[in-house]
Amino acid sequence: MSAPNTKDLAKQIRLSVIQMVNSGGSSHIGSILSVTDIIAVLYGSIMKYDQQNPDMEDRDRLILSKGHAGAVVYAALARCGYFSTLRLSKHCKDGSFFGGHVSHKGIPGVEVSTGSLGHGLPIAVGMAYYAKISQKNHRVFCVLGDGEMNEGSNWEAIMFASHHNLSNLNFIIDKNNLQGCGSTEDILSLEPLDEKLKAFGCKVEVIDGHCHKALNSVLGSGEVNNKPNAIVANTVKGKGVSFMEDHVAWHYKTPIDAEYDRAVQEIKEM
Amino acid sequence: MLKAIMELAEKDDKLMLITGDLGFGLFEEFQERYPHKYINTGIAEQNMIGVATGLALEGMTVFVYSIGNFPTFRCLDQIRNGLCYHDLNVNIISMGAGFSYGVLGTTHHATEDISVIRALPNIDVYSPITELDAYDVINSVYEIDHPSYIRLDKSTIIHSEAVTKFSHMVSQFKVGKDIALLSMGGITQEVLNAADILSEVANISVSVYGFAMIKPMDPNAITNIFKRYSTIVTIEEHVLSGGFGSSILECASIQHLLKNKNFCSIGIDNIFSENIGNQNYLRKLHLIDSQSIYNKVIQLISE
Numbered sequence: 001m002s003a004p005n006t007k008d009l010a011k012q013i014r015l016s017v018i019q020m021v022n023s024g025g026s027s028h029i030g031s032i033l034s035v036t037d038i039i040a041v042l043y044g045s046i047m048k049y050d051q052q053n054p055d056m057e058d059r060d061r062l063i064l065s066k067g068h069a070g071a072v073v074y075a076a077l078a079r080c081g082y083f084s085t086l087r088l089s090k091h092c093k094d095g096s097f098f099g100g101h102v103s104h105k106g107i108p109g110v111e112v113s114t115g116s117l118g119h120g121l122p123i124a125v126g127m128a129y130y131a132k133i134s135q136k137n138h139r140v141f142c143v144l145g146d147g148e149m150n151e152g153s154n155w156e157a158i159m160f161a162s163h164h165n166l167s168n169l170n171f172i173i174d175k176n177n178l179q180g181c182g183s184t185e186d187i188l189s190l191e192p193l194d195e196k197l198k199a200f201g202c203k204v205e206v207i208d209g210h211c212h213k214a215l216n217s218v219l220g221s222g223e224v225n226n227k228p229n230a231i232v233a234n235t236v237k238g239k240g241v242s243f244m245e246d247h248v249a250w251h252y253k254t255p256i257d258a259e260y261d262r263a264v265q266e267i268k269e270m
Numbered sequence: 271m272l273k274a275i276m277e278l279a280e281k282d283d284k285l286m287l288i289t290g291d292l293g294f295g296l297f298e299e300f301q302e303r304y305p306h307k308y309i310n311t312g313i314a315e316q317n318m319i320g321v322a323t324g325l326a327l328e329g330m331t332v333f334v335y336s337i338g339n340f341p342t343f344r345c346l347d348q349i350r351n352g353l354c355y356h357d358l359n360v361n362i363i364s365m366g367a368g369f370s371y372g373v374l375g376t377t378h379h380a381t382e383d384i385s386v387i388r389a390l391p392n393i394d395v396y397s398p399i400t401e402l403d404a405y406d407v408i409n410s411v412y413e414i415d416h417p418s419y420i421r422l423d424k425s426t427i428i429h430s431e432a433v434t435k436f437s438h439m440v441s442q443f444k445v446g447k448d449i450a451l452l453s454m455g456g457i458t459q460e461v462l463n464a465a466d467i468l469s470e471v472a473n474i475s476v477s478v479y480g481f482a483m484i485k486p487m488d489p490n491a492i493t494n495i496f497k498r499y500s501t502i503v504t505i506e507e508h509v510l511s512g513g514f515g516s517s518i519l520e521c522a523s524i525q526h527l528l529k530n531k532n533f534c535s536i537g538i539d540n541i542f543s544e545n546i547g548n549q550n551y552l553r554k555l556h557l558i559d560s561q562s563i564y565n566k567v568i569q570l571i572s573e
Contacts, residue, residue, distance in 0.1 A: 129321060
């Protein structure tokens with residue numbers, strides 16, 4: 001059930017999300033664009049799912065723990081056929097299910113509602129634990145922000161995942177080096193993140209989070225080990241729109257008028 | 271409580287018991303008999319509730335055990351957004367209601383949990399009074415596909431059984447005609463003692479109703495009680511702000527049952543108990559022991 005080309009899918013998602021935040025007057029476009037390639041590869045070529053049967057028992061599970069980038073999941077689900085792309089125009093509108101933080105209510109394909117940071121990974125760990133003790137073969141994916149790694153609950157979850165050898169768990173940290181009020185290193189330094197994750201018992205890969213080949217290679221690996229898989233994906237906040245790239249302001253701003261037109265143009269030319 | 275969970279574990283492959291590294295000496299037999307249905311998630315309550323959420327999303331029925339403030343305040347956001355918003359069959363067993371762990375200090379006094387937990391949508395709140403209540407509550411929450419919070423008293427679970435089952439989760443422990451005392455959880459023992467003193471010393475005929483379920487509040491039980499008595503007093507080992515008395519009052523108010531009623535809530539003032547002492551000592555200090563309940567009732571009916 002895979003889209004043929006993850007790069008095309010990523011472009012479609014980017015065009016959708018720009019339109020969604022513009023018409024919905026919402027924010028977090030920088031975080032949405034940094035994680036777009038990761039989501040496109042997961043839905044486009046890695047995960048097993050059936051859009052006609054979203055609750056299929058042996059589907060792979062995805063939790064977007066950085067729930068403020070929810071628009072990326074809505075767009076991916078629509079582009080992959082879970083529901084009509086026309087529904088995306090309801091994003092952040094009165095009476096809509098499509099809120100600024102990803103929600104499972106009324107939206108087929110969303111496993112878990114998030115928005116309060118540090119919640120997704122513990123839940124993913126519970127799902128992976130269930131799959132392991134039930135001898136199910138599906139995989140569990142969780143996508144986090146790097147700023148989100150400030151939350152202690154993530155480190156509780158990683159300890160648990162390592163202790164129980166949850167190798168069916170794959171968590172990807174969208175490392176765009178920016179969080180709410182500035183750079184992650186200035187606010188609460190994460191580095192050396194890969195070493196920390198290794199010390200916590202994970203199998204760690206550090207990759208370019210915009211390189212589809214690298215994402216495919218790392219995420220597609222069915223390699224058997226007894227450790228949870230941590231992927232540090234180096235990304236650029238606002239990726240694909242030059243004036244948004246690496247600017248913390250686009251955590252909050254909504255592209256309007258000329259900014260919107262230019263963003264659409266740049267994405268089309270990507 | 272544990273007997274009920276053991277029986278359920280015996281028949282249900284999708285049952286899981288999780289502890290946040292508490293219950294030493296309590297769960298060994300369970301762990302031995304059902305090693306795959308038991309997880310000690312360590313001293314990490316946020317992850318504990320997250321794991322419970324993930325398991326329940328996969329269709330498991332989960333019981334989570336910890337002490338008072340830890341499976342509540344320490345992970346309240348996880349309870350709200352995980353268990354309650356996703357409306358999952360995860361049942362939090364919170365040991366050490368009120369001043370059960372009085373000598374362990376303020377951090378271990380569980381005196382605000384009802385108000386906080388009952389404010390969350392989808393979650394039910396229970397306060398078993400007898401051992402039979404606890405058994406029934408566990409079996410009941412197992413069947414109900416919602417989260418629940420079960421508040422257990424450490425030491426004063428009452429061994430005498432109720433006179434009658436007044437409704438599904440409300441028992442009548444004493445039958446009288448003048449005043450209704452409404453209680454919950456372990457403090458019911460003090461209420462029963464107060465009722466005896468009221469009867470013996472002041473010749474007042476008192477009914478005592480024990481509520482093993484606080485949320486949802488049983489509107490029929492409240493209607494019946496408010497129609498029978500003009501003086502109604504609630505007693506709780508919990509702060510008055512938003513607790514058991516507030517629940518009763520809200521329910522009676524919505525049903526327009528308060529006209530010409532003499533109503534009073536007895537509980538803990540909205541302060542921390544910085545004093546150390548056992549449960550009986552702290553109940554006396556905070557004026558929720560049987561003598562204090564007696565005094566307040568006499569004062570109420572003398573006004």
